[in-house]
Amino acid sequence: MTGTSQNVVTELILQANNEYRDPFNEIQLYAVFMTPDGKERRIPGFWGGGQVWKIRYSSEQIGQHSYTTVCSDPSDSGLHGQTGEFRISPYEGNNPLFRHGSLRSSANKRYLEHNDGTPFFWLADTWWMGLTKRLEWPDDVKLLTQDRVDKGFTVVQLVAGLFPDMDPLDDRGANEAGLAWNDDFTCINPAYFDHADNKIAWLVESGLVPCIVGCWGYYLDYAGKEAITKHWDYLLARYGAYNVVWCVAGEAVMPFYKHEAHYDLEKREKYIKYIRREWTEVTRYIKDNDSFARPVTIHPTNFGHDMIDEAELLDLDMLQTGHWGYHEYDNTVEMIRESVRRQPKLPVINGEVCYEGSGGTNLEDTQRYLFWTCLLNGACGHTYGAMGIWQMNARKQLYGASPHGLTWGNALWEDAYRYKGSFQVGIGKKIVEKFRWWEFEPHPEWINHPGRNNSRPSAAGIPGQTRVVFLPCLGGCVFEGFVILGLEDDVKYRAYHIDPETGEEFDLGEVIPGANKDWKSPAPKTFHDWLLVLQRENMS
Missing domain, CATH: 2.60.40.10 (Immunoglobulins)
Incomplete structure (x- = not known):
């Protein structure tokens, strides 16, 4: 050495x-x-x-x-x-992962930060099957990584060889060295992880945190807890020295897609009780045996804290709030709010929601809405995903059908990485980082709007300093301006609109409250989503 x-x-x-x-x-x-x-x-x-x-x-x-x-x-x-x-x-470069160190939960359990106290904004892309041969090293990996770095992403969520949406050890999970394990789960394939090393190391060298999902939840049934524990021993030893986040399992309490528990409520309840106990033990094992104390989360069917019996073992509460566009908007907001309110507190991330392009829908308007409403309702960042990227559909090989017999979509990752939504959530992160976003808290009392679904505005900020309101265009709140409630007597604000598609700012001048301490903003010039920002004057 x-x-x-x-x-x-x-x-x-x-x-x-x-x-x-x-x-x-x-x-x-x-x-x-x-x-x-x-x-x-x-x-x-x-x-x-x-x-x-x-x-x-x-x-x-x-x-x-x-x-x-x-x-x-x-x-x-x-x-x-x-x-x-x-x-x-001393490290003398510009890579934030080397400069600022490992991630951890903040002391107030509302966001993630580096070991030196620098706040970390989670903007993840979803590459569940990024370690398969459909994303080739080095050209494909470097292209997609650079695009995500340029757009402002900070995390990549990927699975360590035991993938979702397929039968265990399906050939579609192979890379250039074959599958991650042998057929009876008695021996790991080190050559598989030699190829994975290239990708994971490159992400870290590029400043992206790999959020490594150990396996999809149903592998605990197929491989058994002893094999899954050895799998985690191997991951901890091989990748623990990197600045990673551990995700115990994907959709942890969900049985395999064809499992009888999907069709029998009594069997499902028994299965969930059993599997929660098993994943609790695996989670505790990871925490006890990680020499580098990396953050631990778990990918859920709904709430991460419901996937195990001892949620205090987690450092991050990851949610999955649905895939079906406008139908998920209310559910997403309510789930974020419920998780943020929950005690004991954990930082909250929506770890899977509405893949862009899925079913020909979930386009950039949905991505903007989900990013801003999750963030302004208390999340400490956001996970984006695109149809075609999560399963790594490639020109040379489409992923194909899921166990239920249907194909989720045939969009190619080579096209999907250019979707507008990925650019616009990156713009969102750049906007947020102009503020002390880690001090933001939700403030629904700052607005008075009955909007539901795609019309619901959201507000957050720091009282007396910054107020940020997301105004979805379909809510009608952009036609005549928007009313901000409860302004402080001793604070002088200046207001401006921000275009969430471009980041362009439009000054609205000084905020002059009415007698009831409310203020109505001027209407935007264009009919689409807007951000309304009130910033205390003389603040940089």
Whole structure:
């Protein structure tokens, strides 16, 4: 090992001297690292295939680090008792993941932040099947990554080899080295993860946080908890040194698509009770065995906190609020509000909603609405998704039919990444980052509008400093201006409209409240969605 920089991954490669019939199941390896402050850290190793084992390490501590390896077979001098040291220097680049460090929940449990206290805005893209060969390395990955970086995304949600929407170990889940596991889930395929390494490392090097979903929930039935626990051991060892977020499972309590529990309420209730208990134990195992203490969430059928029996194990409450456009608007707002109100608090993200282009609908107007209403009702960011990207439909190979027999859509990722919605949620993030968004709280009392569904405005901000209101065009609230309620006596505001499609600002001048402390804005010049912002004067 040579010197490296803060939070940058370095790798120790070891060669076993002894031969093992089943190294994945027979051997355990870890290294004890001594940090500059005199503390010990136990970092697990992982099997790299054949006689090769690897240990990956990163740290924010500047100075000299040393290590000693420990193998469950102490007679193997290639794995046991290896020692070394290296120096970690200050990171001098611009990558925020290296500059600011790992993610964590904020002290008030309302947003995520880096270890140095820098707030982190979650804007995720959904690449569930991004580790399959339909997204090729390096050209495809670098193209899609750069597009997302340019638009302002900060997270990519992807699944670690055990995918949704297919039978277990379907060939569509393969990459260039085959499938992630063997047929009976007794041995992992290290070569599969060699290819995955390229993609995950590139995301981190590009400043994007991989949110790694261990598996889709029904794999617990097919593989069993022992195999899923070993799967997580492998992920923790292989990717824990990277600045990642762990997602325990996807749609965790949902049985396989053809499972009888879908059609029998009593069986479904029994299944959910059982599977919640199992995923609770897996979640606790991840928390107890992650040497790098990365944030943990779980992808739900509805609320993440309902997927396990001990929601306090989670660092982020991820929601799934539906896929069917305008029909989901009210449900989405109510679910966000319910999760934000819930005690004990967790930061809230809508982790899956209304893929752009799905069914020929859910276009950029839906993406704008969902981004702004989720955020202004208390979410700490947003997850975007596009039909064609989540399943990685490629020109060379379409994904095909789901277990229910239908195909979700044949849009190609090569086209879908250009959808307007991805650009406009990126614009939304750029707008939000002009403010101290991490201090925002929902303030429905600032507005008085009976809108429902696609007409519902939302308001949030910081009292006495900033008020932001999203005005959907179909609510009729852009024709004659909009009334803001309860302005403070001692605060002088200046108002402006922002076009959420472009980010362009239009000054409205000084806010002069009426006798009842209300103020009615001028009407916008164009009929579409708008943001109305009131900013305290003399604030930068």
